[in-house]
Amino acid sequence: MSDPSHPSSVHGHGKSSSPIDITATLQNHDLQLQEIKTLLHQLVLARDQKSHRSHSHHRGSSLHKEPKISLPSFYGMTSTYDYLNWEMKIEQIFYCHHVDHERRVVSATFSFHDGVMHWWTAYSRDLLIHRYPPINFWNELRSALRKRYLPYFYDREIINQLHRLNQKELSVDQYRQKMELLLLRAGIREEPRLTIARFLNGLSFAIRGRVELLTYHDLNDLVQICIREEDQLQCKSSFQKNSSSLSKSLSKDVVGSSRRFSKEGDVLKHLDKSVLLSSSKDGDDSIR
Incomplete structure (x- = not known):
């Protein structure tokens, strides 16, 4: 008959674990967790290094691909159509040079001078004071410029x-x-x-x-x-003009020639009369 005070008799026929075995098991688990943490840390470092290299390469390639662009200057004190022409040129340059949307606002504001530069400085400061979101895209800047430089009845x-x-x-x-x-x-x-x-x-x-x-x-x-x-209409119109001018010149020539002929006829008639008178006088003298 077994002694109930013995440790093995408390759990019946099951084997009891000694404190040494439990400590060894916990130490083993700690070592495994430490190895897992070390491996995860190495994986995170490798991922960050790869992301940094990729970002640096992308930034370098984008800077290499995006050439320096020269934008037309804008002084602000212009007419409505001058502003619209400047806006159209700016958008054409952005499209042709594939300028990123993040760079368009910065590039456009670099072309501001005099009055428009003063306006942009005050406008940006007011946005910051009133805690409004800043202008980061070209569409927002274009709307602000149109509100500033186009009349309200423009549309x-x-x-x-x-x-x-x-x-x-x-x-x-x-x-x-x-x-x-x-x-x-x-x-x-x-x-x-x-x-x-x-x-x-x-x-x-x-x-x-x-x-x-x-x-x-x-x-x-x-x-x-x-x-x-x-x-065809222009050719027809020019032909009609030429023909009309030609007919007018011909009619003038005919009128002038007829007038000349009439004058010459009067002269001949006068000569004939003078000849007849002289011949009649000679006849009378001979008879006498």
């Missing part, structure tokens, strides 16, 4: 000019360029058939009457047809 005026646009004394190509410029500045993007109808509506009556029933595929085809008809 309405551009749309009115577009609706009133007619060819008048412009050539077909000049008329088309003006229409496209107004569409661009008004921010209107319409279907091609609507643009064709707008173009036809403003054409001169002489050209529109000759092309509106012809077949064309798009606006470019229609413009080329109109240019050809315009050349």
